[in-house]
Amino acid sequence: MKAKAFDKKFDANKTDIIDDLNLASIKRPNREQKRVNVDFPTWMIESLDNEAARLGVTRQSIIKVWLAERLETLPTSKEK
Numbered sequence: 062m063k064a065k066a067f068d069k070k071f072d073a074n075k076t077d078i079i080d081d082l083n084l085a086s087i088k089r090p091n092r093e094q095k096r097v098n099v100d101f102p103t104w105m106i107e108s109l110d111n112e113a114a115r116l117g118v119t120r121q122s123i124i125k126v127w128l129a130e131r132l133e134t135l136p137t138s139k140e141k
């Protein structure tokens with residue numbers, strides 16, 4: 062289906078367009094994963110594990126959330 066026909070179908074709101082999408086190829090912009098290795102001291106791993114267990118999430122999840130929260134507080138390059 063051409064984009065113009067898809068847009069027309071969407072705008073007409075006639076039918077469900079989900080069947081016209083290839084969900085296997087969906088990608089979220091700027092969300093590609095890249096594996097990194099980071100070494101932490103033992104005390105830090107233990108603290109991370111304790112907090113992750115308290116929250117019911119994995120160590121990796123708690124690290125991602127905390128890093129994301131910190132990065133969101135940094136000024137963007139436009140603000141500098």
